[in-house]
Amino acid sequence: MREVAIVAAAMTPFGELWEMSLRQLFAEAALDVIKKAGVDHLDSIYVGNMSGGCFVGQEHLGPLMADQIGMAGVPSTRVESACASGGIALRTAFFEVASGASDLVLASGVEKMNDGADVTNVLATAADQELEVYHGITFPGLYAMIARAHMEAHGTTEEDLSWVSVKNHRHGALNPKAQFPREFTLEQVMNSTLVAEPLRLLHCSPVSDGAAAVLLCPLDQAKKYTDQPIKILGTGQATSAMALADRKDPAFLDSVQLSAERAFAMAGVGPGDINVAEVHDCFAISEICCIEALGLVERSQAAGAAASGLTALGGRIPVNTSGGLKAKGHPVGATGIAQIIEIFEQLRGESGARQVQGASLGLAQNMGGSGASSVVHILERM
Amino acid sequence: MPSPRYWREVPSRLRLEAARCSGCGKVNYPPRLICPGCRGKESEPVTLSKTAKIITSTVIHIAPDDFLFEAPYAIAVVETPEKARFMAQVVDCDPSSVGPGMDVSLEFRLIRKEARSGILCYGFKAVPTASWEAKS
Ligand SMILES: CC(C)(COP(=O)(O)OP(=O)(O)OC[C@H]1O[C@@H](n2cnc3c(N)ncnc32)[C@H](O)[C@@H]1OP(=O)(O)O)[C@@H](O)C(=O)NCCC(=O)NCCS
Ligand SMILES: [Zn+2]
Numbered sequence: 001m002r003e004v005a006i007v008a009a010a011m012t013p014f015g016e017l018w019e020m021s022l023r024q025l026f027a028e029a030a031l032d033v034i035k036k037a038g039v040d041h042l043d044s045i046y047v048g049n050m051s052g053g054c055f056v057g058q059e060h061l062g063p064l065m066a067d068q069i070g071m072a073g074v075p076s077t078r079v080e081s082a083c084a085s086g087g088i089a090l091r092t093a094f095f096e097v098a099s100g101a102s103d104l105v106l107a108s109g110v111e112k113m114n115d116g117a118d119v120t121n122v123l124a125t126a127a128d129q130e131l132e133v134y135h136g137i138t139f140p141g142l143y144a145m146i147a148r149a150h151m152e153a154h155g156t157t158e159e160d161l162s163w164v165s166v167k168n169h170r171h172g173a174l175n176p177k178a179q180f181p182r183e184f185t186l187e188q189v190m191n192s193t194l195v196a197e198p199l200r201l202l203h204c205s206p207v208s209d210g211a212a213a214v215l216l217c218p219l220d221q222a223k224k225y226t227d228q229p230i231k232i233l234g235t236g237q238a239t240s241a242m243a244l245a246d247r248k249d250p251a252f253l254d255s256v257q258l259s260a261e262r263a264f265a266m267a268g269v270g271p272g273d274i275n276v277a278e279v280h281d282c283f284a285i286s287e288i289c290c291i292e293a294l295g296l297v298e299r300s301q302a303a304g305a306a307a308s309g310l311t312a313l314g315g316r317i318p319v320n321t322s323g324g325l326k327a328k329g330h331p332v333g334a335t336g337i338a339q340i341i342e343i344f345e346q347l348r349g350e351s352g353a354r355q356v357q358g359a360s361l362g363l364a365q366n367m368g369g370s371g372a373s374s375v376v377h378i379l380e381r382m
Numbered sequence: 383m384p385s386p387r388y389w390r391e392v393p394s395r396l397r398l399e400a401a402r403c404s405g406c407g408k409v410n411y412p413p414r415l416i417c418p419g420c421r422g423k424e425s426e427p428v429t430l431s432k433t434a435k436i437i438t439s440t441v442i443h444i445a446p447d448d449f450l451f452e453a454p455y456a457i458a459v460v461e462t463p464e465k466a467r468f469m470a471q472v473v474d475c476d477p478s479s480v481g482p483g484m485d486v487s488l489e490f491r492l493i494r495k496e497a498r499s500g501i502l503c504y505g506f507k508a509v510p511t512a513s514w515e516a517k518s
Contacts, residue, residue: 118446118447120446120447121446121447124446130391131412131468134395134493134494134505135457135469135470135471135493135505136442136446136448136449136452136455136471136493136494137442137457137469138442138444138445138446140444141440141442141457145438145439145440145459146438148438148439148482149437149482152438193443194443194454195443196440196441196442196443196444197440197443198440199440241418243469244459244469245459245467245468245469246418246467250437250459251438
C-alpha cells in the first residue's frame with residue numbers, strides 16, 4: 001500500500017442554512033478544497049451522506065455532486081453508514097489512493113437536515129426499524145438508554161453528562177464555523193428541557209446543515225499541493241449488533257473499541273500517544289463512552305473527564321476542540337469529514353484560539369446508529 | 383408501513399415466537415437463519431414468556447410524528463426469563479417510575495396507528511407487575 005496524505009480541507013459553516021440546498025452545500029466545500037490545492041482534475045469522488053432520500057427526496061448523489069462541480073465523467077460514489085458516512089467515505093478514499101488506483105481523490109460529506117422533513121423520524125432510520133423504531137424509540141432515546149445503563153453500572157451522574165456539554169460549548173465558542181458558538185453554564189444545561197430522560201436539549205447535538213471535504217493524494221506527491229501535508233497513519237472500522245438489545249453490555253460501545261484497536265495497530269501507536277482527538281459526541285453520554293472505549297482515558301476517569309478538565313483545552317488529552325457535534329453542529333453525513341478537518345488544522349497549527357500546542361498525532365472517531373458502526377482515523381504531522 | 387411487511391412480522395411480533403440455538407442455547411428473537419452467538423444453523427422454536435425484567439429505559443419527551451400525542455412515554459429494553467432481550471413501551475404507570483431492575487408483564491396492545499397506510503399496528507407492551515409495585 002502507498003502512504004496517503006491529506007493536502008487540503010474546507011467546510012461550510014454548520015447551522016440552519018435556509019438559503020443553501022444540499023447540492024450548493026457540497027459544491028461550496030468541494031470547490032473550496034479544489035481551489036486551495038490548485039488542482040484542475042480529480043480521479044475520483046466519495047460523498048458521505050446519510051439520507052438525502054428522506055431529508056430532501058434526493059438519492060444518487062454521486063453523479064449529482066460530480067456534475068455540480070463541473071466534474072461529470074469522474075467516478076463518484078455516495079457512501080452511507082448513517083452518522084458515520086463521512087468517516088467511512090474518507091476510509092474508502094484512503095484505500096483508493098493507497099491501492100495505487102487513483103492519485104487525487106476527494107473525500108466529502110454533506111447533509112441537509114433543515115428542509116421540512118420529520119427529522120426525528122428520518123434519523124431513526126439508522127436504528128432497527130422492525131425491533132426498535134416500531135415501538136416509538138428515537139435517536140436521543142437510544143442514547144438515553146445507554147446513559148441510564150452507564151449510570152446504573154458505573155455511577156455516572158447527570159452532572160457528568162452536563163459537564164461534557166459545558167466543555168464542548170466552551171470549545172465551540174472559539175470556532176467561527178460552529179452552529180452554537182456560545183457558552184452555557186452547568187445550570188443552563190441541567191435545566192434545559194427534557195428530550196429523552198436523562199438527556200436534555202443541551203445534552204444533544206442539534207439538527208444541522210453543512211458540508212465538508214478533504215483532498216487525498218499519495219504522500220510522495222503531496223508537496224506539489226501543500227507545504228504541510230498531513231499523513232493518514234491508520235484507519236480502522238468495525239460494526240456491532242444493530243439493535244441495542246442485542247449488545248452484551250448496553251453501556252459499552254464495543255464497535256468503538258474494535259475500530260480503535262484496528263487503527264492503532266495499523267498506525268503502530270497507542271492511545272497514550274494521541275495529543276488531540278475528535279470523538280462522536282452526538283449526545284453527552286457518547287463522549288463518555290467513546291473516550292473510554294478508545295482508551296484515551298482510564299475507564300474510571302471517563303465520566304468525570306470533562307469536569308476535571310482532563311479532556312478540555314489545556315488538559316492532558318483535549319477532546320472535541322472544534323466544539324464537537326454538540327456545539328459545532330451535526331449535519332450527519334458531513335460530520336466525519338469535519339472531524340478530520342479539525343485534526344488536520346490542529347496538526348498544521350492553524351486552530352487559532354483552539355490550538356493544542358505542539359500537537360503531532362491526532363485521532364478522529366465517527367460512529368453510526370446507536371454505535372452499530374464506528375470508524376477511527378489517526379493522523380500525523382509530517 | 384406496507385401491509386406485506388406487517389404481515390411478515392406477525393409470528394415474532396404478535397405471537398412472541400423465538401428460536402433456541404441447538405449449538406449454544408442462545409434464544410434469538412426474532413429467529414434468524416444463523417445464530418449470532420455461535421453461527422450455528424440448527425434451532426428449535428420457543429415461545430417467549432410474558433414476563434420480563436427491565437435492563438435499561440428512558441422516557442421519550444420529543445417523539446416522532448406517529449407518537450406525538452403519546453409523549454411523554456416510557457420505553458425499555460426488557461429481558462424475558464429465556465434471556466431474550468427486546469424493546470417495548472412501558473405503560474399503565476407513571477413513566478418516571480420506570481427504571482432498570484423493574485419486573486414487568488408483557489401484554490398484547492395497540493402500538494401505533496401508522497400514519498401513511500392507516501394500519502393499526504399491534505404488539506406487546508410492558509406493564510409493571512403488582513408485586514414490583516408492592517416492593518417499591
Ligand atoms: C434535541 C432536539 C430534539 C431539539 O429539537 P427541537 O425541540 O425541535 O428544538 P428547537 O429547534 O425547537 O429549538 C429550541 C431552541 O433551542 C435551540 N437549540 C436546538 N437544539 C439545540 C442544541 N442541540 N443545542 C443548543 N441549542 C439548541 C434552538 O436554536 C432554539 O433556540 P431559540 O428558541 O433561541 O431559537 C433536536 O435538536 C434533535 O433531535 N437532536 C438530536 C439530533 C440527532 O439525533 N442526531 C443524530 C445523532 S446520532
Ligand atoms: Zn448459537
